[in-house]
Amino acid sequence: MAVHAANAVDKRRSLLHETRCQNCSLSSLCLPLALEVEDMEQFDAIIRRRAPLKKGESLFRQGNAFNSVYAVRSGSLKQITTEGSGDDQVTNFYLPSELVGLDGIDEQAYPGSVIALETTTVCEIPFDRLDSLSEILPELRGQLYRSMSKELRDDRRMMRLLSRKTADQRLASFFSSLSDRFRRRGYSPHSFRLSMSRADIGNYLGLAVETVSRILGRFQQQGLVEVSGREVNILNLEALVTQAQEEH
Amino acid sequence: MAVHAANAVDKRRSLLHETRCQNCSLSSLCLPLALEVEDMEQFDAIIRRRAPLKKGESLFRQGNAFNSVYAVRSGSLKQITTEGSGDDQVTNFYLPSELVGLDGIDEQAYPGSVIALETTTVCEIPFDRLDSLSEILPELRGQLYRSMSKELRDDRRMMRLLSRKTADQRLASFFSSLSDRFRRRGYSPHSFRLSMSRADIGNYLGLAVETVSRILGRFQQQGLVEVSGREVNILNLEALVTQAQEEH
DNA sequence: TCACCTCCTTGATCGTGATCATGGCTGCAT
DNA sequence: ATGCAGCCATGATCACGATCAAGGAGGTGA
Numbered sequence: 001m002a003v004h005a006a007n008a009v010d011k012r013r014s015l016l017h018e019t020r021c022q023n024c025s026l027s028s029l030c031l032p033l034a035l036e037v038e039d040m041e042q043f044d045a046i047i048r049r050r051a052p053l054k055k056g057e058s059l060f061r062q063g064n065a066f067n068s069v070y071a072v073r074s075g076s077l078k079q080i081t082t083e084g085s086g087d088d089q090v091t092n093f094y095l096p097s098e099l100v101g102l103d104g105i106d107e108q109a110y111p112g113s114v115i116a117l118e119t120t121t122v123c124e125i126p127f128d129r130l131d132s133l134s135e136i137l138p139e140l141r142g143q144l145y146r147s148m149s150k151e152l153r154d155d156r157r158m159m160r161l162l163s164r165k166t167a168d169q170r171l172a173s174f175f176s177s178l179s180d181r182f183r184r185r186g187y188s189p190h191s192f193r194l195s196m197s198r199a200d201i202g203n204y205l206g207l208a209v210e211t212v213s214r215i216l217g218r219f220q221q222q223g224l225v226e227v228s229g230r231e232v233n234i235l236n237l238e239a240l241v242t243q244a245q246e247e248h
Numbered sequence: 249m250a251v252h253a254a255n256a257v258d259k260r261r262s263l264l265h266e267t268r269c270q271n272c273s274l275s276s277l278c279l280p281l282a283l284e285v286e287d288m289e290q291f292d293a294i295i296r297r298r299a300p301l302k303k304g305e306s307l308f309r310q311g312n313a314f315n316s317v318y319a320v321r322s323g324s325l326k327q328i329t330t331e332g333s334g335d336d337q338v339t340n341f342y343l344p345s346e347l348v349g350l351d352g353i354d355e356q357a358y359p360g361s362v363i364a365l366e367t368t369t370v371c372e373i374p375f376d377r378l379d380s381l382s383e384i385l386p387e388l389r390g391q392l393y394r395s396m397s398k399e400l401r402d403d404r405r406m407m408r409l410l411s412r413k414t415a416d417q418r419l420a421s422f423f424s425s426l427s428d429r430f431r432r433r434g435y436s437p438h439s440f441r442l443s444m445s446r447a448d449i450g451n452y453l454g455l456a457v458e459t460v461s462r463i464l465g466r467f468q469q470q471g472l473v474e475v476s477g478r479e480v481n482i483l484n485l486e487a488l489v490t491q492a493q494e495e496h
Numbered sequence: 497t498c499a500c501c502t503c504c505t506t507g508a509t510c511g512t513g514a515t516c517a518t519g520g521c522t523g524c525a526t
Numbered sequence: 527a528t529g530c531a532g533c534c535a536t537g538a539t540c541a542c543g544a545t546c547a548a549g550g551a552g553g554t555g556a
Contacts, residue, residue, distance in 0.1 A: 081404060081408065083408065083493070084493060084495055085495070086495075087412065087495055089407070089408045089411065089412060091404045091407055091408070102396075102397060102400060103397055103400035103401045103404065104397070105393050105394055105396075105397035106394045106395075106397035106398040106401060107398075107401070111401050111404060112404070131386070131389065131390065131393070134389070135383060135386065135389070138379070138383065141379065141382070141383070141389075142379065144393075145353050145379070145392075145396075146353055146354045147354075148350075148353075148393075148396040148397070148400065149350060149351055149352070149353035149354035149396070150354040150355075151400055152350060152351035152396065152399055152400065152403065153351045153354060153355070153359050155400065155403035155404070155406075155407070156329060156339045156351065156359060156360070156403070158403075158407055159337070159339055159403070159406055159407060159410060160329065160331065160337045160339070162407060162410035162411050162454065163337065163410050163453070163454030164335065164337060164454070205411070206410065206411030206412065245331070245332065247332055247333070247334075247335055
């Protein structure tokens with residue numbers, strides 16, 4: 001009987017192209033990374049898989065009630081916060097294994113819209129259940145604290161970038177950071193495809209699109225990268241990292 | 249016997265001008281805000297009061313091992329992150345009831361130095377004990393999540409400020425935000441003393457000191473504020489808030 | 497009282513990156 | 527093929543705020 005029920009669940013999951021945390025290639029980067037197998041099953045049980053988002057679709061909109069956080073499974077998304085009329089700001093890009101929505105806990109509403117940059121799948125994690133589970137799984141709780149803490153650190157780095165770095169340094173930072181994030185996820189750190197437009201990049205880095213274009217052109221002339229549309233080849237990561245960290 | 253021990257503790261505390269969370273005027277803003285009386289006693293028990301910091305002294309330095317978070321009790325502090333040689337960046341100001349050090353959890357080291365801007369007292373909260381206590385006190389855990397989430401939201405607001413706002417808007421934002429924070433803490437939202445220098449403000453907002461000075465002068469001419477050294481009188485908070493939010 | 501130091505203000509000039517304007521490229525529908 | 531739309535590149539000009547320079551205000555110690 002219990003077996004039947006379990007099978008039914010499994011069947012539904014496989015129909016939706018879903019797998020379990022235990023089999024997920026991202027489990028070493030994702031929230032349950034510190035969990036033992038039996039604990040991971042408990043965690044897995046609270047997760048809701050969602051149908052893939054198509055490019056341009058939103059996971060949620062700014063102001064929607066906060067119920068869940070989401071772990072990116074594949075694809076990528078951007079977070080956009082709007083203030084007043086038409087003044088959009090890209091505040092984050094999310095890659096696989098990253099957690100989306102943590103900034104909505106406080107006000108019980110999402111402070112920005114999150115939009116898929118390509119076909120993207122996410123795992124939905126209802127926050128009240130995550131919170132309850134974090135009560136009995138100290139490792140999970142610790143991981144949640146660490147995730148939020150890391151996001152705080154990253155934000156501080158971003159503030160430094162926005163307030164003290166030149167346009168060149170910002171782009172160098174952006175590309176070396178992307179390269180690093182891809183590397184950690186097992187992709188090539190040298191060759192990848194940007195899922196976001198130049199406009200998104202510029203908006204995120206506090207630069208005009210034209211500036212992004214011009215500087216990418218210059219980087220290419222300097223032999224740092226090879227860019228063709230959204231295909232990127234990093235030729236000299238070393239130099240890019242140096243460039244990103246240089247004093248004015 | 250137990251009574252004696254308790255008295256001894258009380259005595260030591262009062263010698264150090266310390267009180268308990270239960271009597272603290274900030275308890276409605278601080279971490280234990282959601283706790284019942286008996287729970288607050290448990291929380292109170294893990295807190296270590298520290299001798300006041302004098303102006304310019306540091307609570308901890310960038311890179312120090314992370315052991316505790318701190319709640320500001322009185323006074324104020326700034327967080328500074330240094331990269332390379334001499335490139336300092338002020339990434340935060342902390343006022344009473346705010347939590348310091350949450351961004352150190354992830355790497356078990358503080359990502360920036362935190363320095364008193366005036367005579368300042370803090371409550372030290374050892375993080376491992378806080379974590380343990382958050383296991384049995386769901387309200388405390390929730391409050392911790394909310395604190396971090398709020399900081400994330402504030403960071404996003406800061407990013408928007410740094411990447412899209414003019415110098416005038418940044419200062420208008422800064423003053424209206426300060427005013428609001430003072431108001432919430434029961435101080436006058438119209439009249440207060442800045443504990444940070446113009447240089448600190450400029451650094452924090454991504455502006456040169458000269459620009460800060462000039463714009464404050466202009467605000468004064470426009471009748472928005474009255475500034476004399478570090479004494480601030482906000483004459484037209486309304487206009488300041490509008491100014492801060494205006495599209496370019 | 498004076499010298500000294502830090503913090504702040506004000507003026508003049510310069511440079512980075514925004515803005516405006518245009519044209520090319522790519523993909524897509526018909 | 528053709529037209530259209532979104533995205534990207536490049537050139538010309540402009541403006542905001544940085545930087546350089548100098549001087550004033552206020553506090554502190556000899």
